[in-house]
Amino acid sequence: xxxxxxxxxxxxxxxxxxxxxxxxxxxxxxxxxxxxxxxxxxxxxxxxxxxxxxxxxxxxxxxxxxxxxxxxxxxxxxxxxxxxxxxxxxxxxxxxxxxxxxxxxxxxxxxxxxxxxxxxxxxxxxxxxxxxxxxxxxxxxxxxxxxxxxxxxxxxxxxxxxxxxxxxxxxxxxxxxxxxxxxxxxxxxxxxxxxxxxxxxxxxxxxxxxxxxxxxxxxxxxxxxxxxxxxxxxxxxxxxxxxxxxxxxxxxxxxxxxxxxxxxxxxxxxxxxxxxxxxxxxxxxxxxxxxxxxxxxxxxxxxxxxxxxxxxxxxxxxxxxxxxxxxxxxxxxxxxxxxxxxxxxxxxxxxxxxxxxxxxxxxxxx
Amino acid sequence: xxxxxxxxxxxxxxxxxxxxxxxxxxxxxxxxxxxxxxxxxxxxxxxxxxxxxxxxxxxxxxxxxxxxxxxxxxxxxxxxxxxxxxxxxxxxxxxxxxxxxxxxxxxxxxxxxxxxxxxxxxxxxxxxxxxxxxxxxxxxxxxxxxxxxxxxxxxxxxxxxxxxxxxxxxxxxxxxxxxxxxxxxxxxxxxxxxxxxxxxxxxxxxxxxxxxxxxxxxxxxxx
Numbered sequence: 267x268x269x270x271x272x273x274x275x276x277x278x279x280x281x282x283x284x285x286x287x288x289x290x291x292x293x294x295x296x297x298x299x300x301x302x303x304x305x306x307x308x309x310x311x312x313x314x315x316x317x318x319x320x321x322x323x324x325x326x327x328x329x330x331x332x333x334x335x336x337x338x339x340x341x342x343x344x345x346x347x348x349x350x351x352x353x354x355x356x357x358x359x360x361x362x363x364x365x366x367x368x369x370x371x372x373x374x375x376x377x378x379x380x381x382x383x384x385x386x387x388x389x390x391x392x393x394x395x396x397x398x399x400x401x402x403x404x405x406x407x408x409x410x411x412x413x414x415x416x417x418x419x420x421x422x423x424x425x426x427x428x429x430x431x432x433x434x435x436x437x438x439x440x441x442x443x444x445x446x447x448x449x450x451x452x453x454x455x456x457x458x459x460x461x462x463x464x465x466x467x468x469x470x471x472x473x474x475x476x477x478x479x480x481x482x483x484x485x486x487x488x489x490x491x492x493x494x495x496x497x498x499x500x501x502x503x504x505x506x507x508x509x510x511x512x513x514x515x516x517x518x519x520x521x522x523x524x525x526x527x528x529x530x531x532x533x534x535x536x537x538x539x540x541x542x543x544x545x546x547x548x549x550x551x552x553x554x555x556x557x558x559x560x561x562x563x564x565x566x567x568x569x570x571x572x573x574x575x576x577x578x579x580x581x582x583x584x585x586x587x588x589x590x591x592x593x594x595x596x597x598x599x600x601x602x603x604x605x606x607x608x609x610x611x612x613x614x615x616x617x618x619x620x621x622x623x624x625x626x627x628x629x630x631x632x
Numbered sequence: 633x634x635x636x637x638x639x640x641x642x643x644x645x646x647x648x649x650x651x652x653x654x655x656x657x658x659x660x661x662x663x664x665x666x667x668x669x670x671x672x673x674x675x676x677x678x679x680x681x682x683x684x685x686x687x688x689x690x691x692x693x694x695x696x697x698x699x700x701x702x703x704x705x706x707x708x709x710x711x712x713x714x715x716x717x718x719x720x721x722x723x724x725x726x727x728x729x730x731x732x733x734x735x736x737x738x739x740x741x742x743x744x745x746x747x748x749x750x751x752x753x754x755x756x757x758x759x760x761x762x763x764x765x766x767x768x769x770x771x772x773x774x775x776x777x778x779x780x781x782x783x784x785x786x787x788x789x790x791x792x793x794x795x796x797x798x799x800x801x802x803x804x805x806x807x808x809x810x811x812x813x814x815x816x817x818x819x820x821x822x823x824x825x826x827x828x829x830x831x832x833x834x835x836x837x838x839x840x841x842x843x844x845x846x847x848x849x850x851x852x853x854x855x
Contacts, residue, residue, distance in 0.1 A: 267737065267744035274732035541728045544689060545745045545787075546717025548710065625689045629728065 268551075272559045275535075282527055283563065289523030290567020290605050295574040296516040297601040298593055301509055302579070305597075306590035308505075312497035316490055317436035319385040320358070320462035321471040323493060324348065324478060325486040339457030344482065345380075348463055351477045353470035356383035359458030360438070361448040365422040373402075373422065374439040375448020384464040385437050392416050393431035396444050401430035403442040408435075411587045423451050440588060516601075517608040520567075524560055524612035532556070532616045539620050540628025549621035556620055560613030561606065568602045634701065636795060636827050637663035637686060642695035644681050644850075655681040657850035658695070665794070668821040668828045670838035673847035679831045680799060682847070686829065687720045687797045688712035700794050717746050721788030725800035727780040729772040735783045736768035739790050746791045758786045762816060778809030785816060789826065796820070798830040802837050814840050 276283045315323075326340040345357045361375035378395055382388070388395075391406050393416040402422070404414055409432045412420065419426045427443065449455055465474050471489045478487045488496075532539070539552060575598075579591045644656040655678045663669050671679045684690045685697055688704060691712070697704040700719055704712060721742075722728075729738045739759065743750050759765050762782045772780055781801060788796055798817065802810035818840050820826040830841065838844050846854040 267741050267750075270737055271730070271733060271741065274737075278732040537728070538730055541730060542741075542745070543713070544687070544716070544722045544724075544728070545742050546713055546720075547745050548713050548717075551745065626684050629689075629724070 268555060268558065271555060272562055275531075275559060276562060279531070282531070283566075286523055286527040286563045287567040287570055290520050290564050290609060291571035291574050293516040293520035293608065294568050294571025294601045294605050295578060296519075297513055297604060298571070298575040298597055299578055299582075299591060300512040300516075301597050302575075302591040302593045303582075303589065304505060304508065305594075306592040308497055308502070309592060310590035312494055314436055314438050316494055317385075318358075318438045318462050318490075319464060321465045321468050321490055322463040322475050322478065323486075323488045323490060324461040324463060324482070325459070325488070327484040327486065339452070339454050339459055340485070342456040342458050344485075345458065345461055347481060348461060348478060351474055351481065353466045353474050354463055355466045356380055356464045358384040358462040358464075359445060360460045360462060361445055361452065361454075361457060362439075362459040363423065363443075363448055363451060365441075367421070367424065371422060371441055372439050373441040373443055373448070375445045375451075376442050377445045381442075381462075384462045388431070388437060389434035391432045391434060393429065396430050398428065398430075399444065399447045399450075400425060400427050401443070402427035403431045403433050404429055405433055405435035405437075405440045407588045408440040425451070513604060517604050520564075520605050520608040521612040524563065524609040525615065527563070528556060528560055528613045528616035529619075531559075532620045535620075536623060536628050536631040539623050540625050540631065543623070543625035544629060552621040553617040556617035557610060557613050560609045560617075564606050564609035567609075568605050571601070571605070572598060633665065635662045636665040636700055637661070637829070638696070638698040639682075639686075640696040642682070642685065642697060643693050644678070644685060644690075645693045646681075654850055656685070656692070656695075659847075659850070659852055661845060661852055661855065663827065663829060665827050666821070666825040667843060668818065668841045669830070669843045669845060670841035671829065671831045671845045671847060672833065672835075672838050673853075677847040678850040679847050683797050683799050683829065683831055686795070687722060688716040718791070719794045721791065721793035721796045723781070723784050723788050723796065723798040723801045725803035727772070727777070727784045727804070729780055729783055729787075731772050734769050734771055735764060735775065735779075738772070738783055739768075739786045742787045742790050748791075751790075754792070755790060758790045761819075762786045776809070777805050778812055781805060781809070781813050782816065785813070785820075789820060794827060796826055796828045798828060800831055800833065802832065802834055810834070810837065 339361065342359050345359050348354060348357045358380040359377055363373045363375060365371040365373060388403065396403070402420065414420065414429050416429055416432065418429050420429065449457060463474065465471055475487050475489050542552060575593055579593055582591060583589060639659050639661050642656050642659040646653040646655055659682060671682065673679050685692050685704065686699060692705055695705065702715055707715065730741065733741065739755065740750055759768065762785055764779065764782050764786060767775055767779050767783070775783065801817065802813055805813060814837055817828055817830065821828050830837065832838050843855065845852055
């Protein structure tokens with residue numbers, strides 16, 4: 267019977283219901299999309315580093331394991347010493363550059379022969395390796411997003427680059443230029459931001475890592491497996507704070523809309539609450555009716571939010587194919603719990619207020 | 633036999649802003665079980681306040697109220713609510729049906745709130761007695777005033793309350809519907825021994841009662 271009362275109340279005020287549910291839906295979609303985007307980009311970045319095919323990464327002292335923050339160069343000659351370590355098959359020096367003009371792009375300056383030895387070479391969808399200094403390789407997702415073809419020029423780092431090849435995505439960066447060009451652009455010589463080390467067998471990764479640590483005690487030596495396990499939001503500075511802020515904003519929106527919705531509902535339905543009280547409904551009964559109504563609005567909003575998140579993801583990835591958004595069941599449940607908790611909190615005060623209404627005053631309410 | 637309603641020196645003072653309004657100034661009355669009593673008097677004489685106190689909707693400021701042996705002046709708000717749920721039925725001038733529910737659900741919700749669950753036999757008996765079988769699927773806005781009041785009476789009596797309190801039950805009805813509603817109240821009283829306390833301005837309505845209590849300025853002036 268209470269369910270009938272709640273459903274009939276919700277259906278009786280379709281605009282209020284739609285607005286309240288939509289607010290909860292936006293809350294849920296916002297949490298799922300922002301977290302999904304952050305985690306998606308993080309995991310995509312990690313997968314692409316794994317896709318290089320190296321077993322170990324060597325970075326200068328104090329460098330961040332998050333490659334996007336690593337530009338501190340180290341002498342390229344270190345690579346020669348790394349090659350001499352037993353069980354090392356190949357070492358690929360890489361210089362990381364950033365383009366912040368018209369977007370944010372990470373560009374890897376690579377020595378093609380050594381990078382190919384580590385990564386077993388690019389898979390070319392079109393074109394081929396660099397022929398000139400200002401040639402560039404782009405991956406297929408980047409090419410699709412920017413509608414690039416072989417021979418076209420793109421402007422990066424205040425220079426025009428000719429697209430010489432479109433390669434399969436998943437090998438580190440989305441943009442590759444020659445190491446020499448990268449050094450020229452950074453005005454450094456014989457420097458690298460990172461060395462990708464490939465072992466003769468992945469089983470030697472720990473032994474080789476230990477040998478590198480002995481050789482270069484101050485340098486950061488990170489087996490790729492360990493790197494993958496570290497690429498979580500917990501290990502990245504500011505990520506959890508970012509999540510917290512996004513969640514707080516989203517829950518705040520849901521809380522306020524449900525609060526206002528239920529508060530105005532209580533005012534509108536003062537007389538009905540008086541009727542229920544005249545029939546002997548207890549305070550608990552009144553509170554339960556209000557909270558269950560808010561709960562039902564939330565459930566509708568959560569389901570709409572899931573749909574909204576899926577549609578928004580499709581639209582965003584259609585417009586920006588290089589992005590990655592991971593909509594996970596875990597975060598879907600978490601977003602639902604947050605939305606429900608926010609709604610219950612938002613409905614609590616109106617529910618308590620309704621329960622405390624004087625039945626005589628409520629029955630006389632016009 | 634113990635009277636079902638006893639009030640002694642019952643007083644009620646309302647605070648309106650900074651002004652105290654004495655709604656009841658010492659009401660003494662006794663109602664026996666099975667009586668149909670009409671309370672009449674001008675607006676503001678305290679008859680609605682008396683009805684609200686007897687229904688447990690509000691507490692007295694002082695004095696004693698014994699309803700079915702329970703002293704309201706010693707009961708908490710929650711106790712009075714529980715008592716009302718099982719013992720009191722209300723009928724209002726403005727019907728006070730829940731607008732989003734059908735007539736059927738408006739009646740059934742009283743059984744639900746009482747907590748004994750839906751009793752189909754009692755429900756059927758009541759709706760047949762009040763002649764609203766064909767109106768059960770209608771919402772209040774689709775019912776005439778007389779039909780709404782019949783649904784309201786059904787809701788009030790479906791849980792078999794010991795006392796039915798009616799606040800101007802014919803106040804919003806035309807003559808024909810007023811007669812029908814009064815007839816139903818009388819039938820409930822005569823046929824089932826339902827104790828009814830009815831507030832009314834209408835002399836014809838008061839005429840159906842066994843007793844008429846006249847109130848003025850918060851006092852009973854004749855009984």
